[in-house]
Amino acid sequence: MASKPGASRDRGLIARHAATVLVGQLAVMAFGVTDTIVAGRYAEGALAALSVGSAIFISVYVSLMGGLQALLPIWAELHGGRRTADVGRSVRQSLYLCAAAIALGMGLLLFPAPLLRWTEVPAAMRHDVEAYLQVLAFALAPALLFRVFSTLSQSLGKPQLVTWLQLASLGLKLPLSIWFAFGGAGLPALGLVGCGWATLVVNYAMLGAAVWLLRSDPFYTGYRFWQRIEPPDWRQLRQFARLGVPAGLSVLVEVTSFTLMALFIARLGTAASAAHQIAANLTAVAYMVPLSLSIATSARVSYWLGAGDAALARRACARGFELTVLFALLFAGAMAALRWQLAAVYSANPAVIALGATLLLATALYHFADALQTLCVFVLRCYHVTVMPLALYCALLWGMGLGGGYLLAYRGIGPWVAMASPLAFWLMGAAALALTAGLFVALLLATLRRRR
Template sequence: MSSELSTMSRHAATVLAGQLAVMAFGVTDTIVAGRHAQESLAALSVGSAIFISVYVALMGVLQALLPVWAEQRGARNPEGIGRSLRQSLYLCALACALGMAILLSPGAVLRWTEVPPALQGEVRRYLAVLALALPPALLFRVYSTLNQALGRPQLVTWLQVASLAVKIPLSAWFTFGGAGLPAQGAVGCAWATLVVNYTMLGLALWLLRTQDLYAPLAIWRRMERPDWRQIGGFARLGLPAGLAILVEVTSFTLMALFIARQGTLSSASHQIAANLTAVLYMVPLSLGIAASARVSYWRGAGDEARARHVGWMGFQLAALMGCALAAILFIAKDHLASLYSSSADVVALTTGLLGWVAAYHVADAVQTLCVFVLRSYRITVAPLVTYCTLLWGAGLAGGYALAYQGWGPWSGQAATPVPFWAASALALAVTAVLFAAMLARALRPAR
């Protein structure tokens, strides 16, 4: 089985490179907007939080099609993949319409989050441009998921890495202006994203037309009428997965809003912790995608024993990598904190916080791998319920209670984000244990 380990590791490493490139898009916009004006950075912060919440939920719906296409590949049914892909475009169209409607009408969200009126105009303009950028982003996600199912993620990664070279100068140019173009602030970052998204989609379509890899799929046949039974099957798999990702993301974004009332020191240390957590998360995410693709492939090929073996292999690898990265983070927490800030107060508070972040990551690595492999066995509702109960309930609400009402070592008066991270780490640890139990049951040989 060493070949399976090698295949999974190569797949995960390739996906990881692409995911890090995509993360760099956000880093680029943050730096550019921050250098333009404080108001631009504030508008970007609010607008990107709304866009990301919408995008990742819809992206999760489409990403959940990975096991469907990987199984068809394992069953050696390439034309079935092509038919399924064409049907998935109807689901993608519905997702685009829903997402664009939310992004074009953000008034309720802006009022609920009490965004200052002075910022709302630029946030609305920013989201209006990103509404136009959403369809190519979701269509490219379909292309990305297809390639992951085919075991060829490198084509996607090359496009993602290359697009970063376009995104950086465009964001700077559109934001600051020049060569006859007026400065547009945060909205310029959105226009740069739109151009990059359509460019990536155009290149993906060109590859689908020209590469021999896709020829057996017969993708370019005439679109069939909607098969609502198949689309319904996609939705039953994808909707719980998308909602689960939404719960994960909002548990982070809402934590930031709750911590903000403690002041800039707590917010700064939390932002550093959240950034490191997001970077570390890319590793188990990539492993989860790779493991899900291989497990589904062998299930489609009718080799359930090999699928089970690959599932456990992925679990062990994710747990090992999670422990290793957490140990590195714990050992280097002083140095990492000082890299992010020159403020002694921020460094001191962040250093104490990163111990909890290390514990959080171990649980995060395990649960992420589990949830992806569980999707290969069509288990999606139970993880969603678990997320809602533990991440929103015990983690977010529990952290709020510890921070502002007090219990044990936390008096409820000290301004620190540690209670939120402690509660979230403990909630995620319980989530990881429950998911591991679900996975063990799913991988148990049939009698």
Template sequence: MSELSTITRHALTVLAGQLAVMAFGVTDTIVAGRYAQEALAALSIGSAVFVSVYVALMGMLQALMPVWAEQRGAKAPAAMGASVRQSLYLWAVASVLGMALLLSPEPILRWTEVPPELRGEVRAYLAILAFGLPPALLFRIYSTLNQALGHPQLVTWLQVGSLALKLPLSIWFTFGGAGLPPQGVAGCAWATLVVNYVLLLVGWKMLRSHPMYAPLQLWRALERPDGAQIARFLRLGLPAGLSILVEVTSFTLMALFIARQGALASAAHQIAANLAAVLYMVPLSLAIATSARVSYWRGAGDEHRAGATALKGFWLAALMGFSLAAIIFIARRPMASLYSTHDEVLALAASLLAWVAAYHVADALQTLCIFVLRSYRITLAPLLVYGVLLWGVGLYGGYRLAYQGWAGWGPLHSPAPFWAASAAALALTALLFTALLLGVLRLHGRDKRV
């Protein structure tokens, strides 16, 4: 099987699972939107805070995939199993930290000036999700392990199957019925909590029973923390997690800053943000598949095939990025109508989706690049680029345009400036990351020939 076919098959499998997980958010957005405009606004704010915390911690664990993929390429399954056990120490610390942040969101809500009338629902939503965070992070380790092994289909089946549980639970808990009073937006959080624990239990059962994991010897007694190995994890995972934190917060903090514009702006932004997040699953899946193969070939000592695989993944991500952007631009009004029946929300959301199309092209390219750069242990430079461009140009630039004005433009008091500035920032990021990746590939190719 060709390398491109291997990447495509792996990516499509990951994509199916990622879309199932994203369907959780789509389901909640539609359910909350049908329940009440205020519930949709509270969901927009609450999900922005949760995603910021969860994805940053998840990114630290996801960044361990190159380590395990290289060990697979080097044919060292026992070392891979020991490494997985050591990652449990990172999981424990990440869970405690994440729960503490989700249970105490008031400083964030005050800093971003979230309207007081929405804060109660947001706090209740986050308090429930705090107890769903540990199983979600532990399942992420299971998912990352499967991706490194080149068998993501087991995770995909679980994620797709869990959607059949999430959808009815969200509807039931939110609207009530069968003796249960309506929970509003908190119902979406309760449904997610239940699903997270079900996924964890099934994943645990698979690890215990599936023969694929036997060579890893995962069920040996947990060793004491290995300071040297955990330090290696942190050198890779901490900058990667911080990079994802910057990337995600540059996206999610928009929701919190836009919240002061009122429920209409928050609802329209939630629709645009949800579709952008769904689109992101395509380059994310390609990036995961490509980086897994690049790391595998690096572990096997074949730098030439690693570089060729990286380039194939890049061009595939570019093709898909432009194609999906064209679709979202052309069909922006019908897509917005899936989420809401309010004319004002539809009109504003449709206008934002034009910016989402531009945003996605740049997002596709930079996502592929940063994942492959992690396979070459390049993590600090992307973090610095993210901090300057995504926070400085994207988030701050959007804030200035929306509320203070900048270079004769604004203040515009609309979600559109945030999307425009973020799209521009991502475009610059994609250019820099592409140049960096090409330089790294040339360097490693030359070193191998020497």
């Protein structure tokens, strides 16, 4: 049987969409790279505090962002079905969800002390961490509102404007972080907190530009977003919740299994925290590739589902899977081969460089498994499969990955004595993600067979 013309175009469309999203995501990730390098050059203690503070902020922000990102299949299906007016109404309703996410996130970031005590973060670090998070709490609202704009644009197959805004924001973030951290021109050196203030300024600038585009760009004005917001549509909000709540909780489990490592590692000292921050930052940057491919693939799968063509939806999934495996192998290989050079970019301390290079061997395995499971979970959301991934995440990433890493680091597991090293967390995390990826692939294949 000859393939349909749409199938042959999907690989190219997914690749171009993902490349555009990737450029923007890397620009945003460069915020973290910038702060890591600036903090590391400012003081080793600042880098260690950033490791803890960024772990908490990322856990909160990315979890809430995951709930909003889960709306992409809804809007892509409406776009595929040519239901323009419904897209506008649905986006206005999403603002209720976004407001709740902002309130929850700010509450967590403004009062992190109980979490810092529970994870036994050293008292000497806590003041800097709390001051940094209090600034970022007020940067959360513009960040989440901009994420709604970004998700909308991606669902409509128009990520280019988002990418241009993200690139422009990097040009503002870099000099502001350096200036606010080290001081100058009458401004005192603010250290790590200065990096937080730079993020706040940039986030509001990005949101302002997004609002201007929504009001003035002809592509967006056709959806009539700026009508008076309707009262809460509980049917629509329940649909959002069925996708967004499990998705947000899944992201929470996934991200905290990654970021809580920093809090548990903090008790090993500043060198261990600094080395972990290097590995975590590079892993997060590399993750932007499978994340971009997953966003692009899910947008295309949902588009075909909305257009009523399940066969082309399956083929779009296959094209996305091929690209994800290819790039995961390339990035994992580069991470292992260039581990010494990469670690040296972040620190001049030989002990930090040596430990960081060791960790990057484990992160190469971690990245490959992470790429596969990310694509699977995004596509599963297109088919409204969200509860089973959440259950698997809880059991494997929290139980085997984070819990197993804690035991291997501090107490030992069976014949393996306690390692007292961040390497224990990365090894167990990689093993948990590998098992998760295998189970998600099987779940996705079963789902696709049922939807034939």
